[in-house]
Amino acid sequence: xxxxxxxxxxxxxxxxxxxxxxxxGVTFSLGNGxxxxxxxESGCGKTTTAFAVTQLLPGNGRMVGGEIEFExxxxxxxxxxxxxxxxxxxxxxxxxxxxxxxxxGSELPKYEGAGEKVGNLKSLIEMDQNVHKTLTxxxxxxxxxxxxxxxxxxxEKAVGKMVKGGSGVRRQKRRQRVSDREVRAIRWWKVxxxxxxxxxxxxxxxxxxxxxxxxxxxxxxxFSLFRCNNCKADLKEGAELKTPASPLCPKxxxxxxxxxxxxxxxxxxxxxxFDLVGIDRSRIDGYPHEFSGGMRQRSMIAMALACGxxxxxxxxxxxxxxxIMQDRILAEIRDLQRTLGIAMIVITHDxxxxxEVAEKIGIMYAGKLFEYGSIVDIFEKPANPYTLGLMNAFxxxxxxxxxxxxxxxxxxxxxxxxxxxxxxxxxxxxQDICKTVKxxxxxxxxxxxxxxxFAKEVYAGKLREA
Amino acid sequence: MSDEDGKxxxxxxxxxxxxxxxxxxxxxxxxxxxxxxxxxSFEIEKGxxxxxxxESGCGKTTTGRLLTRxxxxxxxxxLFHGTDxxxxxxxxxxxxxxKVQMIFQDPYESLNPRFxxxxxxxxxxVVHGIGESYEEREEMAARALEHAELRPAxxxxxxxxxxxxxxxxxxxxxxxxxxxxxxxxxxDEPVSMLDVSIRAGIMNLMLRLRDEYDIPFMFISHDxxxxxxxxxxxAVMYLGNIVELALSEDIIKNPLHPYTEAxxxxxxxxxxxxxxxxxxxxxxxxxxxxxxxxCSFHPRCLYRRAICSELKPPLREVTPGHWAQxxxxxxxxxxxxxxxxxESGNCEVCGKFVEKGTSFVxxxxxxxxxxxxxxxxxGCPVCKKWF
Numbered sequence: 001x002x003x004x005x006x007x008x009x010x011x012x013x014x015x016x017x018x019x020x021x022x023x024x025g026v027t028f029s030l031g032n033g034x035x036x037x038x039x040x041e042s043g044c045g046k047t048t049t050a051f052a053v054t055q056l057l058p059g060n061g062r063m064v065g066g067e068i069e070f071e072x073x074x075x076x077x078x079x080x081x082x083x084x085x086x087x088x089x090x091x092x093x094x095x096x097x098x099x100x101x102x103x104x105g106s107e108l109p110k111y112e113g114a115g116e117k118v119g120n121l122k123s124l125i126e127m128d129q130n131v132h133k134t135l136t137x138x139x140x141x142x143x144x145x146x147x148x149x150x151x152x153x154x155x156e157k158a159v160g161k162m163v164k165g166g167s168g169v170r171r172q173k174r175r176q177r178v179s180d181r182e183v184r185a186i187r188w189w190k191v192x193x194x195x196x197x198x199x200x201x202x203x204x205x206x207x208x209x210x211x212x213x214x215x216x217x218x219x220x221x222x223f224s225l226f227r228c229n230n231c232k233a234d235l236k237e238g239a240e241l242k243t244p245a246s247p248l249c250p251k252x253x254x255x256x257x258x259x260x261x262x263x264x265x266x267x268x269x270x271x272x273x274f275d276l277v278g279i280d281r282s283r284i285d286g287y288p289h290e291f292s293g294g295m296r297q298r299s300m301i302a303m304a305l306a307c308g309x310x311x312x313x314x315x316x317x318x319x320x321x322x323x324i325m326q327d328r329i330l331a332e333i334r335d336l337q338r339t340l341g342i343a344m345i346v347i348t349h350d351x352x353x354x355x356e357v358a359e360k361i362g363i364m365y366a367g368k369l370f371e372y373g374s375i376v377d378i379f380e381k382p383a384n385p386y387t388l389g390l391m392n393a394f395x396x397x398x399x400x401x402x403x404x405x406x407x408x409x410x411x412x413x414x415x416x417x418x419x420x421x422x423x424x425x426x427x428x429x430x431q432d433i434c435k436t437v438k439x440x441x442x443x444x445x446x447x448x449x450x451x452x453x454f455a456k457e458v459y460a461g462k463l464r465e466a
Numbered sequence: 467m468s469d470e471d472g473k474x475x476x477x478x479x480x481x482x483x484x485x486x487x488x489x490x491x492x493x494x495x496x497x498x499x500x501x502x503x504x505x506x507s508f509e510i511e512k513g514x515x516x517x518x519x520x521e522s523g524c525g526k527t528t529t530g531r532l533l534t535r536x537x538x539x540x541x542x543x544x545l546f547h548g549t550d551x552x553x554x555x556x557x558x559x560x561x562x563x564x565k566v567q568m569i570f571q572d573p574y575e576s577l578n579p580r581f582x583x584x585x586x587x588x589x590x591x592v593v594h595g596i597g598e599s600y601e602e603r604e605e606m607a608a609r610a611l612e613h614a615e616l617r618p619a620x621x622x623x624x625x626x627x628x629x630x631x632x633x634x635x636x637x638x639x640x641x642x643x644x645x646x647x648x649x650x651x652x653x654d655e656p657v658s659m660l661d662v663s664i665r666a667g668i669m670n671l672m673l674r675l676r677d678e679y680d681i682p683f684m685f686i687s688h689d690x691x692x693x694x695x696x697x698x699x700x701a702v703m704y705l706g707n708i709v710e711l712a713l714s715e716d717i718i719k720n721p722l723h724p725y726t727e728a729x730x731x732x733x734x735x736x737x738x739x740x741x742x743x744x745x746x747x748x749x750x751x752x753x754x755x756x757x758x759x760x761c762s763f764h765p766r767c768l769y770r771r772a773i774c775s776e777l778k779p780p781l782r783e784v785t786p787g788h789w790a791q792x793x794x795x796x797x798x799x800x801x802x803x804x805x806x807x808x809e810s811g812n813c814e815v816c817g818k819f820v821e822k823g824t825s826f827v828x829x830x831x832x833x834x835x836x837x838x839x840x841x842x843x844x845g846c847p848v849c850k851k852w853f
Contacts, residue, residue: 041661292750293522322522322688327732349662352736375738391736393666395695397718398735404695406667410631 002029003071003343004053004191004311010065010078011048011057012086019086020414022048022061024367027441030311030360035337035344037354037375039390040364041411046347047196049364050313052076053345054193055183067107070311074111075186080104080128081162084135088156094147097155101135108132123182127162134158189219192304194297194314201300202288208299209270209284215306216266222307225265226256234259273302277332294325301332305340315347330356351390355379363387366412366422369441373448383442383450383459385427421453429454429463473545474650474682475510475533480542482528486755500754502528504706505542507781510650513680515673517697517714519690519729521751525706526686530652533684534568535559546650564594567643571655573635577627584623587611587642594646610645613678614638615671633664637671644675652684657692669696690733694718702726705754705762708781712788722790724767724798761793769798 011023023045030036038046051057053068055076064086065078080100087096111125138144138158144151195201202211226235228249235249235256249256261269271281277298288296297317304312317333318326334357337344346357354361354375361378363371363386371384382388389407409426412418418425424434433453442455450459457463483499503525510516518526531537533544539552551562567590570576577586587607588597597603608619614637616622627635636656643651653672657665673696676683685696693700693714700717702710702725710723721727749766752758758765764774773793781791790796812819 041663294750323690323729323732324521326734330734350734351662352734355736355738356734358738379736379738390662393662394736395669395691396736397691397694397730397733398737401695401715404666404669406665406670407663408667410633410664411661 003032003034004030005069006049006053006066007068008066009049009052009068010063010083011045011052011061012064012082013058013061015060018415021367021417022414023052024417025066026362026364026367026369027066028360028362028369028372030343030345032310033337033341033343034360035346035358036360036362037358038345038347038362038364039349039351039354041349043411043414044364045367045414046364047315050193050315050345050347053313054187054191056187056193070186070191074124075183075191077124077128079162080131080135081159084131084155084159085163088152088159093152094145097135098139101132101139104128104132105136123179131159131162184218188215188309189222189307190309191311191313192307192309194300194304194312194317196315197320199293199296199320202296204288206287207285208288208291208296209267209274209286212270212273212299212303212306213263213266215303216261216269217263219307220261220266221258223261225259225261227259228252228254228256230254269306270302273306274299276305276336277302293321294328297321297325297329298332301329301336305336305342308340309342311343311345313345313347316349317346318353319348319350326353333357351394352396363390366417367414368422368451369449370423370452371448371450373445377445377448381445381459381461383444383448383455384452385429385454385458385463386423388458389426389428421451429458472512473509474512474514474547475508476543476545477509477533478507478543478545480506480529480532480544481540482525482532482537483540498755501706501757502754503532503539504757506703506706506708508701508708508711510682510684513676513682514699515676515683515685515697517693517700518684518686518703519688519693519700520703521729522688523751523754524703525754526688526703527654528706529703530568530654530684530686533650534566534652535562536568560594564590564646565649567646567648567651569636569639569643569651569653569656572659573632573639574627574659576639577635579627582624582626583607583611583630583638586627586638587645590642590646596646606645607641610641611638613644613675614641615667616641631664632660633667636660636668640668640671640675644679647679648681650682650684652686654686655688656685658687658689665692672696690718690730702729705752705757707762707791708789709763709791710789711781712790716788720788722784722788722795723763723792724769725763728768761791763792769794 006026006028009023009026010021013020013022026045026049028036038049040046048057048061051061052063053075057063062082063076063078064082067074067078068076083100084097087093087100090096108125108129135155135158138151138154202208224236227233228235228251230252231249233249233251248254267284271284274281274284279295279298279302283291283295291299314333318329321329330353333344333346336342337357344357346354348354358375360373361375362369363378363384365386370386371378371382378387382391386407389405392405393407395404407426412422412425420436421427421434421439424430427434431453437453439451439453441449441451443449444455444459452458454463480503482503484502486498486500506529508516518529520526528537532539535551535554542552543550544552546562546566554562581589584604584607587610588603591597591603591606597606604623608623611619611622616634616637622630622634622638627638630638640656656672657668660668669692672683675681685693687693687696697714699712700714701708702717702723704725710717710721710726717726718730721730752762752765758775760773760775760777761767761779764770767774771794777793779791779793781789782795784790784796
């Protein structure tokens with residue numbers, strides 16, 4: 001089973017002018033130790049996808065639809081109230097609301113009583129259960145199967161409380177839907193992140209070592225560390241304790257108790273992390289401004305690896321660095337992947353960086369996954385006009401110099417995305433159907449999907465040259 | 467030098483030091499300098515694009531700023547159509563600046579947010595007193611915008627930068643540079659802040675403008691593949707020196723300097739099947755305050771010999787038109803990006819299998835090593851070529 005499953009993820013941002021559909025239906029999965037590259041232009045929703053997985057969305061961003069599961073446990077799920085609220089804005093709102101309610105109704109029972117599956121995020125399910133109950137009650141009342149202004153108002157009122165109601169902190173909390181305590185079971189402990197622009201990701205007034213240690217101390221009681229109450233010896237799982245199920249003190253053969261990581265141990269661990277990423281141990285008490293760009297990026301990696309995560313999300317890990325530093329950081333990432341077996345999502349706008357590190361690639365445009373599949377497949381036989389455009393726009397130092405073709409126009413405004421296929425105003429192969437009908441996600445080959453009406457034609461090479 | 471021999475710029479032994487004044491102790495210590503540009507010589511011919519590549523901090527931007535006289539050189543000659551511009555002052559400097567323009571890196575910061583596009587583009591005209599009336603300047607600005615492919619120009623003239631996308635902004639700054647009909651343009655990383663899909667458009671625009679007006683460009687970038695696409699000749703800079711200078715295809719296909727070799731091998735290749743036989747550079751870029759004696763690259767060089775730490779090599783013409791600053795240029799066999807790389811094999815030093823995805827080094831013989839093992843032996847035990 002896949003380690004990370006993202007199903008039909010939708011993240012919308014509420015701003016003064018309206019709703020920005022930053023991520024609008026993204027589905028992918030990631031297996032143990034796999035590396036996936038998410039490629040796209042700025043503002044296409046790559047970072048937002050990563051923030052949704054780590055539940056770090058800002059206050060005005062909400063997961064409107066979809067589910068994220070990590071190791072079979074729920075990490076995040078779409079906000080039913082918000083989804084209905086957005087659907088009510090459409091002209092054809094009633095069938096849409098009915099289908100949403102029906103869909104969620106079929107989804108919810110699978111979490112019923114399955115504490116293990118829900119993980120720590122019970123509040124998410126409870127909230128949706130309540131909203132679902134109210135909505136089914138309203139919809140099942142006689143006469144409520146035809147759209148009317150009254151019904152719309154009733155529905156709006158029912159969900160509006162969840163979406164808009166309250167003020168200040170309470171509203172903020174309701175929007176987040178998940179408490180920090182709940183989400184920390186996964187965030188940084190199992191899923192960690194290397195943030196964009198490592199230059200500024202560290203707090204300038206704290207020592208780098210202390211900032212990394214802080215990540216350890218937040219999770220201090222989750223490490224497998226024990227103490228024997230009899231001889232007061234501190235024990236670690238592994239060499240000293242071979243049976244983690246019922247650990248016994250090797251000296252006095254008595255059961256040991258779980259203990260939290262001490263600050264001293266956390267500092268030692270930080271030193272080990274510095275060794276791992278190749279920074280001199282003496283720099284542990286340095287401040288961020290004393291570090292060069294490459295070193296800050298390495299310390300960022302060290303911080304992300306602190307708790308031994310299973311999944312590492314690297315958001316533009318090399319963008320601010322020059323070629324030689326970029327090459328080193330990529331080599332470091334490859335080495336870590338190999339030695340620690342961490343699954344990774346590498347977010348970048350540079351398709352050649354992905355070619356160096358990833359096995360899978362997802363190409364995003366305007367909040368949608370335009371093409372998704374194994375990297376060799378996509379580089380050899382792209383099945384989406386946008387991918388073709390990206391590849392033609394890249395110069396290479398290998399082979400002969402070829403003329404680059406730019407993609408005309410600029411990325412769309414995600415508040416008012418174009419009708420039909422969002423890429424149609426810039427696509428060289430646009431037909432009438434592209435302007436009105438949203439394309440399906442077509443599977444052109446095993447493990448190779450493309451979001452395009454003419455995916456099969458592009459894949460077969462019939463639509464290569466414009 | 468005169469116009470007849472087709473040289474726009476002749477730069478000889480250009481030097482720029484920046485004094486370092488830091489801390490209380492520095493008051494008594496001998497004055498120290500950042501050797502930003504440390505004796506650079508090259509020529510730029512008519513209608514030519516010269517690319518400058520190198521790591522950050524190698525002095526490529528300072529060279530660009532010197533050529534536009536945004537900085538005054540410490541010593542050395544810069545002949546622009548035969549006149550030394552290094553010591554120009556006052557009216558003559560202003561006259562020179564009319565002929566030389568610069569395109570800056572970040573289109574989000576190089577445009578004044580409170581200026582309309584027209585105000586931005588016509589500012590150089592106002593400064594140099596070109597154009598009799600407002601209407602005339604408007605006409606000239608509109609023409610410049612159209613050359614930069616912002617059509618229809620009328621629609622853009624009275625917009626503010628925040629109403630434009632990144633690509634459009636960079637086109638505005640290109641129009642601002644071209645409105646004076648300059649004789650030379652320095653483009654300092656003009657595409658590195660732009661999105662990939664827009665990047666190619668800006669690069670093609672600059673190539674087209676060069677073809678139309680025959681303006682020589684200096685193209686500064688840290689991205690070798692972009693520089694290769696843009697320029698006729700490439701100068702590779704390292705610690706304020708040009709270490710290699712040749713036609714761009716020569717540099718890419720046949721690098722002579724070990725630093726160029728390493729720089730090329732660091733460029734990611736958009737092809738997942740291309741195995742990366744990496745030539746790793748060890749260590750960090752030395753501080754430009756204390757430049758290593760001898761060849762400045764010797765502490766990081768894989769091929770270094772005793773002489774390298776003692777004598778600074780001159781920039782010499784190894785093959786016609788191909789200059790390199792290395793004692794052994796032409797003797798050492800550097801690896802090229804197009805070389806066929808081994809799929810797999812056993813490391814010649816430790817005997818272990820070289821796994822996929824490991825950073826490894828390949829010798830020309832061809833044998834492969836883990837980069838760590840290669841660093842230990844400093845030489846191929848089979849063909850004795852690495853030293």
